[in-house]
Amino acid sequence: MITTANVKNGVNVDQLVETISHIQEQPELAKFQFRAKNNWIDGGHCVSSIKSFYGAGAEDSSREETFTMECSHPQVLLGQDEAATPPEVVLHALGSCLTGAMVYHAAANGIDIESASSSLEGNADLHGFLGLDPEVRTGFNGITFKLKVKSDASAEQLENLAKFSPVFDMITNPTPVSIEIVKE
């Protein structure tokens, strides 16, 4: 007898159900730590490398590639435009995370997603970053996420699934960041 994996939306649902079952038996398996290393190049130009992480009760040994990615700034923000700005990279992470969360939770609920594409916009006012007005925040004062999706589920249902997104949580709710600076 040939058995095929139960895959929906590209997600192995059998493995997902197994993961949930393992975590219910051993809650410690749910703890993950993600990491990045960042090096300053010059001005507003930095490069990060991402590889190791902890999860499912162990240091990961499966990831073979180190992912490197840069941030920079366009000329109007005094850079040489070698890469996207950090706020743009946040939009990338947010769009990917909302979409991925919707897709995983749709798979778990037996909902097919045929296609999904989105656009994101974030509005900022440089009075904040430049320290010209302490009432103006330095980050985006708001982000819009517009998603086009082919699925039998309702828009409301899909929105509720997308909102499981970890990055959506980190952006819409306060996430504490502890800063430690060591002089060399």
Add this chain to the structure above:
Amino acid sequence: MITTANVKNGVNVDQLVETISHIQEQPELAKFQFRAKNNWIDGGHCVSSIKSFYGAGAEDSSREETFTMECSHPQVLLGQDEAATPPEVVLHALGSCLTGAMVYHAAANGIDIESASSSLEGNADLHGFLGLDPEVRTGFNGITFKLKVKSDASAEQLENLAKFSPVFDMITNPTPVSIEIVKE
């Protein structure tokens, strides 16, 4: 007479002072809108493209390259590990932004930064994402940013400069995200 630009830490300070002066004369120039387009590939694998933005009173026409970047998930999170996860990408954006903010504000204050490198860690508990415990958040419950820096300024002073970071603001304070889902 040859004049050379006043560049500190890779930041053109003359241009920075000019920018501030222009914004003080015309506050509308401070408004920026950043954008990203995101396409779902399958499972938790997405690709974004980033190019256009609005700022300094006009649609940008300087950026020539479209920046493309992916997000994916490692095998333990049911992916094929084609790229970093969205929360890891947030760490990249946060580290780059804190560093860049410190560097720009140091330049504006006449402070030299000789070198800077950092590591970031974010801790998460999958009980949140999997919907197993509504009390557990889906995002990082905390992030640590450890920065090694060579500079004559004090660690406290450098920390205050880094905290002008727009992404730091977006992570530590709530940023509203409006979601609009259109069925195709």
